Each structure stands twice: as C-alpha cells, then as structure tokens.
Amino acid sequence: MRTQTKTTLLFLLPFLIVLSLFGGFVYFSFLNYSHNDFFRLLEIRAITAGKIELDNNPTANIKEIKELRDQFFEKLPQEKDYFFPLEEVEKFHDESETLGLPISFFENVIKNGKSDFKKNNVFYKGIIYNSTKGKYIIVASAENYYELHHSAYLKRTLFISIIAAFIISALISLYFSKYIFKPLRKITERVNQISSENLHLRLDAGSKNDELNDLAVTFNTMLDRIETSFETQNNFISNASHELRTPLTAIIGEADVILSKSRSQEEYEEAIKIMLVEAEKLESKTRALLFLAQTGFNGKIQKFDKIRLDQLLMDVKETLEKINQKNKICLDMSLLPENPNMIKVNGNEQLLHLAFSNIINNGCKYSDNQPVSVALGASNNSVFVVIKDTGIGIPESELKFIYDPFFRASNTKSYEGFGIGLPLTRNIIRMHLGEIEVKSIQNQGTTVQINIPMYKF
Incomplete structure (x- = not known):
C-alpha cells in the first residue's frame, strides 16, 4: 500500500x-x-x-x-x-x-x-x-x-449524512494528500534522473524550513559524497596511469640501457641507485594516490568525535617544528570566543591533523621558512582557521587548477612535492562538511581559510 x-x-x-x-x-x-x-x-x-x-x-x-x-x-x-x-x-x-x-x-x-x-x-x-x-x-x-x-427518520438522516461526510472527506483527504506528497514525487522523479553520468544534478531544497527541506538537504549532502567518491576514483585511475608512467619509464629505460651491453661494477651500481630513487618516488606517489582515494568522503570508515581545534593546532605546530626546526609557526588566539565549546568540531583527529599540517607546511616551505600566521576563531555556527604566509604565492591564472591531483604551480619547480597535499586537504575538509578558500598573490603570499561546522551539543 x-x-x-x-x-x-x-x-x-x-x-x-x-x-x-x-x-x-x-x-x-x-x-x-x-x-x-x-x-x-x-x-x-x-x-x-x-x-x-x-x-x-x-x-x-x-x-x-x-x-x-x-x-x-x-x-x-x-x-x-x-x-x-x-x-x-x-x-x-x-x-x-x-x-x-x-x-x-x-x-x-x-x-x-x-x-x-x-x-x-x-x-x-x-x-x-x-x-x-x-x-x-x-x-x-x-x-x-x-x-x-421521527427516530427512524433521524437514524436514516444521520446514516446518510455520515456516509456523505465520509465520502466528501475522503475526496478532500485524497486531494490534500496528493498536494502534500507532490514535493516527494518531485524528489523521487529528480532522484531517478540522477545517474553516474550526471552526478552534478541536485535536488531543489526550497526555502521552507520543514521535513521535506531537510530530506532534500540530506540527499544533496549524500550526492556530494557520491560525486566526490566518483571523482576520486576516476582521478585515481587517470592520475595513477599518468604519474606512475614517469618513474616506471625511467626504471625500464635505465634497465634497458644497462642491459644493452656489459658494464663495469661501478656502472651497474650507479644504474641500480638511479632505479632505487625512481622506485622510491613510485612508492611515494602510490601511497599518496591511495590515501587520496581513501579520503573521498568515505564516512563509514572514519570515526568522528568531538575535537577542540586550538589543541589540534598546537599539536600540528609542535609536529611541524620537530620535523623541521626552521619552521616558524605563529598561533594567533586573539579571536578565540569566551565559550570554549564554540571551537569544538565533530571530526576525525588524524585526518584534520593531516589537513592542517599540509596547509601550514606548504606555507612554511613556499615562504622559505618565513613566519606563518595561524588564526583561530568562531562565528555563525562555524569554526574558522586562517593560515597566512608571505611566500611565493600562486599565479592568478593557475588558481583554478590547485585542487587537481599532482598539479603544481609553474613557480614551484625548485621545491619538492607531488601536488597531492591541497586536493587531499580539500577532500578531508569536505568530509567534515566544511569549506576551504584559497586567496593568493604571486610573490606576496597565500591566505587559506578553512571553515568547519561547530559541534552541536
């Protein structure tokens, strides 16, 4: 029924x-x-x-x-x-x-x-x-x-009136039930239109603050996750075939050259060292690709809990300064609210640690270890973190590509990296229903703002 x-x-x-x-x-x-x-x-x-x-x-x-x-x-x-x-x-x-x-x-x-x-x-x-x-x-x-x-007449009248009222009410109820369920039918029709080829389509949430609006928002959130998962899987295949080809080609090429004729002991050792370096690059890229794919909104695997971001940022600062003592990270706590509960979020501590580490470490690396400012605050039911450096920045024409896996700006060739950090960070932030915004001016610096919904008690 x-x-x-x-x-x-x-x-x-x-x-x-x-x-x-x-x-x-x-x-x-x-x-x-x-x-x-x-x-x-x-x-x-x-x-x-x-x-x-x-x-x-x-x-x-x-x-x-x-x-x-x-x-x-x-x-x-x-x-x-x-x-x-x-x-x-x-x-x-x-x-x-x-x-x-x-x-x-x-x-x-x-x-x-x-x-x-x-x-x-x-x-x-x-x-x-x-x-x-x-x-x-x-x-x-x-x-x-x-x-x-008269009682017999009244009995007949009441019986006929009740039947007539029931039929009229049934017709009115049927009409209003069709009216009430009309948005649900629209949602069903819209959902049936969405497939793997057009995952960009979304449901119209409308402006009413009711259960149907909540349902549409929930569906759209689910579609965001599914779309990100599909994109991650597709990117994984294309990026893996592209990025893994370079070290594999170098290894195969070096092996062909060394086997083309007899070589001395030193030449063999040098060739093996070259192949080892390329193999290590291959391993690093493979790990990065796998981790990038695993963060594609796989919410069932990750365990979320209540986290205080001020404590998390202190841990990130301590970790990065241990890795490289030249890193200079300045935590700005002047914007902290009086209520400590306002800087708590629902998330996975390890993933958020990785996301903030990537952004802050990029700031340190591309500013040649100049001071990097990290400000924490809260407003409008969300917690925000602003990370600002005075490094080389990103060319304006290349900002639209920064979330493409393995993309590296044209002015970063002298710096080590694979171009995985920012796409990985975006996946993690989106997994936490947050937003990331990057503003950059070449040769002046980059500002990254991350907003994550506040923990609901």
Missing part, C-alpha cells in the same frame, strides 16, 4: 470514528429528549382528564369540553386514561397485573407524586390528582408515535 493511501486512511479512520460517536450522541440525545417530552405530554393529558372526569364544576359543560379536547388535542395512538382512587391501595396489585405495569410504578406515584414507565413503545405517566371527589391516581398512556417515526 502506498504511503499516500495510508495517510489518507489514517486520517479518515479517526474522522469516521468521531463522526459516528457524534451521530450516536445526537441520536440518543434525541431519544432521551423525545421520551421526556412525551412523558410531559402525557402528564398534561392526565391533568386534563382529571379536570374533565373528576372535578364537579356545575357551570362546566363536560360534553363541550370533551369535544374541544378531541378537536384541538392531537389524538395519540392507543391513548387511554385510567383513574384509581387513592384509598383503594389494596387494589393496585390487581390493577398493575391487569395493565401490565409493575407494582413499583404505583408505589413511586404514591411516594413521589408522579412516575414514568415505558413498555415497548407504549408510555405510561402516573400522577396523583386532588379532585373534588378525593385523591386519585390518574394513569395516561399512549404509543409514542414521534419516537417510532
């Missing part, structure tokens, strides 16, 4: 229950009112009968009064009046059996002055009437025509 149908039924079921309870309440309220009203009518009939039959008014024309009563009073089905002198209490038991009334009915009349009784659809009203002839118990009875016919 489709979710849209389930939603419609889940709405209609309680509505039908409430509507049925309401209909039952109306029906039984009407019955109760009908009973009480009919008993009041019988009481009036009993009093009228008493005045006509028991009161001796010499000036009253009893015959005319009866005619007026029959003319203006509605004749009730099976209408009857019974008169019992109150002194003849011992006869009430016989009379109750004759009329089919319980003896308790007469007892209640004597005790309370009046009493009601209902047998099938015949109603009985008993009262004590003080007449000129003495006290009497008058019992008026009749069939409740109103309940018999």
Whole structure:
C-alpha cells in the first residue's frame, strides 16, 4: 500500500470514528429528549382528564369540553386514561397485573407524586390528582408515535449524512494528500534522473524550513559524497596511469640501457641507485594516490568525535617544528570566543591533523621558512582557521587548477612535492562538511581559510 493511501486512511479512520460517536450522541440525545417530552405530554393529558372526569364544576359543560379536547388535542395512538382512587391501595396489585405495569410504578406515584414507565413503545405517566371527589391516581398512556417515526427518520438522516461526510472527506483527504506528497514525487522523479553520468544534478531544497527541506538537504549532502567518491576514483585511475608512467619509464629505460651491453661494477651500481630513487618516488606517489582515494568522503570508515581545534593546532605546530626546526609557526588566539565549546568540531583527529599540517607546511616551505600566521576563531555556527604566509604565492591564472591531483604551480619547480597535499586537504575538509578558500598573490603570499561546522551539543 502506498504511503499516500495510508495517510489518507489514517486520517479518515479517526474522522469516521468521531463522526459516528457524534451521530450516536445526537441520536440518543434525541431519544432521551423525545421520551421526556412525551412523558410531559402525557402528564398534561392526565391533568386534563382529571379536570374533565373528576372535578364537579356545575357551570362546566363536560360534553363541550370533551369535544374541544378531541378537536384541538392531537389524538395519540392507543391513548387511554385510567383513574384509581387513592384509598383503594389494596387494589393496585390487581390493577398493575391487569395493565401490565409493575407494582413499583404505583408505589413511586404514591411516594413521589408522579412516575414514568415505558413498555415497548407504549408510555405510561402516573400522577396523583386532588379532585373534588378525593385523591386519585390518574394513569395516561399512549404509543409514542414521534419516537417510532421521527427516530427512524433521524437514524436514516444521520446514516446518510455520515456516509456523505465520509465520502466528501475522503475526496478532500485524497486531494490534500496528493498536494502534500507532490514535493516527494518531485524528489523521487529528480532522484531517478540522477545517474553516474550526471552526478552534478541536485535536488531543489526550497526555502521552507520543514521535513521535506531537510530530506532534500540530506540527499544533496549524500550526492556530494557520491560525486566526490566518483571523482576520486576516476582521478585515481587517470592520475595513477599518468604519474606512475614517469618513474616506471625511467626504471625500464635505465634497465634497458644497462642491459644493452656489459658494464663495469661501478656502472651497474650507479644504474641500480638511479632505479632505487625512481622506485622510491613510485612508492611515494602510490601511497599518496591511495590515501587520496581513501579520503573521498568515505564516512563509514572514519570515526568522528568531538575535537577542540586550538589543541589540534598546537599539536600540528609542535609536529611541524620537530620535523623541521626552521619552521616558524605563529598561533594567533586573539579571536578565540569566551565559550570554549564554540571551537569544538565533530571530526576525525588524524585526518584534520593531516589537513592542517599540509596547509601550514606548504606555507612554511613556499615562504622559505618565513613566519606563518595561524588564526583561530568562531562565528555563525562555524569554526574558522586562517593560515597566512608571505611566500611565493600562486599565479592568478593557475588558481583554478590547485585542487587537481599532482598539479603544481609553474613557480614551484625548485621545491619538492607531488601536488597531492591541497586536493587531499580539500577532500578531508569536505568530509567534515566544511569549506576551504584559497586567496593568493604571486610573490606576496597565500591566505587559506578553512571553515568547519561547530559541534552541536
């Protein structure tokens, strides 16, 4: 069963229950009112009968009064009046059996002055009437025509109304469920359009802050990860074939040359040394490529935890200064917020250590060990780190290529490196749902700003 149908039924079921309870309440309220009203009518009939039959008014024309009563009073089905002198209490038991009334009915009349009784659809009203002839118990009875016919009409009306209301509600619910699920259908259609050939497509998150917006944002985040993984895999294959070809060619070429004719001991040793150097380069590039591929948003492998970035940057500074004592790293903590929780992020400590080490080490290397400033702060629900050097910078025309694996700027040929650090750092930062921005002016320096979402407590 489709979710849209389930939603419609889940709405209609309680509505039908409430509507049925309401209909039952109306029906039984009407019955109760009908009973009480009919008993009041019988009481009036009993009093009228008493005045006509028991009161001796010499000036009253009893015959005319009866005619007026029959003319203006509605004749009730099976209408009857019974008169019992109150002194003849011992006869009430016989009379109750004759009329089919319980003896308790007469007892209640004597005790309370009046009493009601209902047998099938015949109603009985008993009262004590003080007449000129003495006290009497008058019992008026009749069939409740109103309940018999009006209740049946009401029952049909309520049943038809409930069915009609249910059908109308079903149609309205179906319409609104289609309206509510329309964005979901659009999301489904859009997702079905996305394949490995067009992973750049994204869902329209819209401007509403609701569950569908959260779903679209989650899907887009997942697509970012998938796209990065595909790019990393594709880049790994193309870059591996390109970058590994150079050292392999050098090794094979050197081996062909050394084997082309007999060589001296020294020539063999020199050739082996050359092949060893190229093999070490090959190993370094292979490790770099593998690590780059592993950081392609593989969130299932990496373990994330709460990390304080000030402590992490201190560790990075200590590590880089141990590796190269000429490195000069200046930590700027002037922008730190008062609340230490505002500089905590959710991440993998080893990966973030590697990412910041790459950027800071590049700053030290390409500025010839001039001081590198590292500032830490927090704003707008994110923690930022600004790394600034005064090195050789990057030519403006080459900035768009800095995230391509193995790309190295044209002014870095005199410096060692493979061009893996910045692509690797970007993958790590994106894995942490962060952003990296690089600004550089040739021969003046480079500024790198990294923003990572603040840890949510």
